[in-house]
Amino acid sequence: MNDFLMLNVLTELEDAVGRENVSTNTVDKITHAVDYFWLSRMFADRGCRMPEADIVVSPADATETSKVLKIANYYKIPVTTWGGGGGTQGGAIPVAGGIVLDTKRMDKIYEINEKGMYIECGAGAIYKHIEWAANERGYATMHYPSSLTCSTVGGFLAHRGIGVVSTKYGKIDDMVLSMEIVLPNGTIINTSTAPKHAAGPDLNQIFIGSEGTLGVITKAQIRIYEQPEERRFRGFLFQNMTDAFNAGREILQKFKPSVMRLYDNAETASLIKKIVGVEKPGAFMNVAYEGVKELVEVEEKILLDTFAKYHAEDLGSEYGEKWWKEKITFFYPGHMMDLPQCFGTMDTIAPYDKIENIYWKMKEAIETNFPQARFIAHFSHWYEWGCMIYDRFIVDDVPQDPAEAFRLHNDIWNTGVRTALANGGVVNDHHGVGIKLGRLMKEQYGPAMVVFEALKKELDPNGIMNPFKLGL
């Protein structure tokens, strides 16, 4: 776009959202060009500038967002939505330039509805802030991912996020009642007033996980829960993974713990040893159960009886409480993998009949094809029918040439995710797809991908919304 036309676009955007909310400053471009995606971090680490937006825009609400999208559509300018930028898949990076639409000015808490048990807030609200708002009234959001303090409500919805007490309370898609969305053509819509209905497909679920490719989420009603009367922890050590999976599957048929996290032997011997202090070899599992005190008592008995059948060593409550206290510490610099290492989390999910096999196959595929890589895993979100793997690769010796590091990174990802797909897994469980895994979406969905493509074509005919993400 020539300078004259760019200036014309700029002034139209300034007219839409106010001059102070439109920026072409280097500082704003740089800070919206690097998210938590390893490749963007690696580029920055090597002193390379990532692709940057031409303009950063911060609308205050759906009306202003609508104006921005109408302008972008008219001039056919790419729009990449940025919430907290804490995503690992490159979903928020403006790889095609254009406009970055930062949602964080849309952070208003409109209502705390104690009867309907929800908070209505702008999608740019930091999730921790709505947790504080809930806490002030004696409630909780029960959405506690490691990025709780840095990510937005819209960000979690856009990539279908999950928190550590998901086994009892669900993923973000279980926690949202209704959303306000601005479609690419600027039309403002609301999904239905309640999520469980038979008035056709659930609009919420069409936009949740759409990663800014179908519109911009501007407002949401997020569920709140009563604080549990009692929350107890119990740590266990399993001698093998098969016993752990069987024990986990059996307990889920009886009740839903809030936290269930099984760490493989390698992760138990590394991260868990370092942060929680478990020294013994084996597979550590932390279980939390909570709610009404009388029920918690009963659940504890069921848990101990069930796990004893699988020869789990009862480590008491100490390690579990320590883990709860440090649950976010794992992700601070100095505790987490960091550059110059190359690393990634290939989270996938499958029913119990496949999940253990996927784990072993992925471990074998990574360790065989990339002998320089270490493979560690934990299983942190469990259902009656299956669970997810949070499996990570770590490479210490990474090529200095950014292009070669890029190739190595993508080779590992291709190998890992294709192994998951070949054995009944999916491209991703809860980090999303972004630009990192877009190429693999068609491999998972095959002809079903046409459904997403048709939605994209109808809602975003000019293809301006978050181009090259989600395989769309």
Place this chain on the structure above:
Amino acid sequence: MLISQKSKQIVDSCRFCWMCRHICPIGNATGQERNTARARALTLSLVERGAADFSGGIADNVYECALCGACTKECATGWDPVKFTKETRNEIVMTGAAPAYITKMIETLSETGNVYGKTALCDDLKKAIDGVSAKTDVLFFLGSDARYAACKQAKGAIEMLKGAGVKFTVLADEPGSGYAWDFLVGAADETKNAMTECAKALNEFKTVVCYDPADAKVMLREYKEWGIELKPEIKTFTAFLAGKIADGSIKAAKTNKTLYFQDPALLARDLEETQPARDVLAACGEVKEMLLFGKDVMWAGSSMMAVYMPKVMKLVAERRWADLAHVGGKVMVTASPSEYAALADVKPEGMELYTIEEVVKGC
């Protein structure tokens, strides 16, 4: 960049970490991505790698930080973004890359001794100081924010102490503590010189009571860093008041208002003092807490930063008033003249704002 290896290490640790985003008062108020410790670290890491320079708003962004220390307090690993921010300010000024408004403030500070460019005190404060200018053992150090941005409150503090029979001195030509220099240029020669000059004046007394926690902070911490000798005992005004109330030499007026204390960030986090102010207020009435208090306090603005980013200071202070409203509070009490000025500027209808001494005197 000519910053310490430690700061470079912090920059590289913070550049991809957003864990402290939620507690940044500036970022929360503006909603701008650049107002995070990670954004500042990311851009500076690129400057360090030669991929960017201080232009394009990068230098401005270094000055958008309040240095309130909330991110440092929050970091589970123990990184201190304030350290690299202060060192970078020094580098920015020394290399001539400072934004024009910062350069102007520095010139103003150099010429007038305060960032507000004031050359005279307001009449009421001048009269009040005239009444307590005789030499005693105790220096009541007002600080330049109180003298030039909150003179009514400074006058009130003098009158309250005087009325309680406390013997003290206020210097008519009080030197700057060096806090403003430290804030604007970090560890520069000018900062050391200002602190050295101030120390000479302070050393004439046995006790120095700092009305502004910012001054107490630099005297108790930065002077030591510079190796500047301080003979008197340095006390914060809040601790001094609490002591006087505890020993009965000051009688606190009772109030039926429910009081919410806005901890000055430097007092709570840098000096680790949170209880004395609450003891003082508890002697007056019921004390309750807002969201984020004590060492976790959410900073509520400053008169000094309002000189160059007034709109943002209004947004910051408005959010703190909103925090008070969320808990059903109506009365906020501060012990920072600078924060008082910021909060007073946007005080909502129906809310009340007092300095701690106003509460003691009877609000």
